[in-house]
Amino acid sequence: MRSSAALAALAALWAGAVTAMPALPRSSDVDTSSNPLPSSFKWVSTGPLVGPKADDRNIAGIKDPTVVKIDGTYHVFASTAKSEGYNMVYFNFTDLYSAGSAPFYYLDQAPLGYGYRAAPQVFYFEPHKLWYLVYQNGNAAYSTNPDISDPSKWTAPEVFYPNGMPKIIEDNIGDGYWVDMWVVCDEEEDPNKSLCHLFSSDDNGHLYRSETTRAQFPRGMSQPVMALRDDENKYALWEAACIYRVKGATGNQKYILIVEAFTADGHRYFRSWTSSSIDGEWIPLADTEANPFAGERNVVFEEGVEKWTRSISHGEVVRTEPDQTLTVDFSVPLEFMYQGVDPNAQTEYNALPWRLAMIKQLRD
Ligand SMILES: *[C@@H]1O[C@H](CO)[C@@H](O)[C@H](O)[C@H]1NC(C)=O
């Protein structure tokens, strides 16, 4: 599909999302006053907090953070990038401004092992009483660990798609990459009716979704479907999708989706959508460069911190409820850990000096 046809199709999809949901109360019946999501976001950013260590690893960038905060401790998993390739690292800290001195545990030292592993998502899967780390390794992979504080216990990778890249992705990926896997489960009590969903992106304008029952998870992932697509502009629906359950929200704001996109002048920012269900239609919330979820236009920097990045790139809301429902309380100001980069850095993509930083939500 091209140009106006694609736009019309998208408009129809979104219009359909708003109106064609007979099973739900009409929007006029939904008490949105109790919904905690704002229609626009504002943030204040720290300077760069965490970068590569001066060690023999010669890492160029620390990227793609996933983070949970438990009893005051931030637990962060992130990608380590350099020209030679990717792996991952774990560290923890209690004081944000001392994060840079937290020791690194490189996850290739664990059974999780050497080789291409990147873009982690961490969560606690309650039915198994295990932490899961979901990441890309050419497939959609996971490792498990009973103790988030002991990174040496992460198991060897297993994959969600034992037959390799699903056909729908193969058919639509073009010259993109299959990246940024994300798991989120619903709250249904019956484990045979509850669904766990696996999202991924292709750097080609498509967001994919598979599902399996919570009873079967992590096995039994279905062939993916497209959850969202942009046929007009792949850079508007790029990668780094996160889906959260919005604590206490009703109607079509029960779930929020954020996806990373490019600004017109080539920097990164996040767009957002909401839905009444994880497999539902995604309705724009703050989804433009002018009114983003998080981007150059709605982020200021802390006093004394220079504007060191123009990209608010791949990152994650700091979750204090780490279970598989990915629940976030949007009624309190969020913290969002992201990767930023010196806009003047000139080098090949894998060697860019990405650093981790935090944006904190400003509320009116
Ligand atoms: C922080 O990580 C180290 C490993 O680098 C681990 O030994 C320690 O227990 C962790 N601390 C907490 C509070 O989880």
Ligand SMILES: *[C@@H]1O[C@H](CO)[C@@H](O)[C@H](O)[C@H]1NC(C)=O
């Ligand atoms: C779920 O399905 C399995 C297999 O059919 C069955 O053994 C189990 O009892 C079911 N669990 C519940 C809670 O219904």
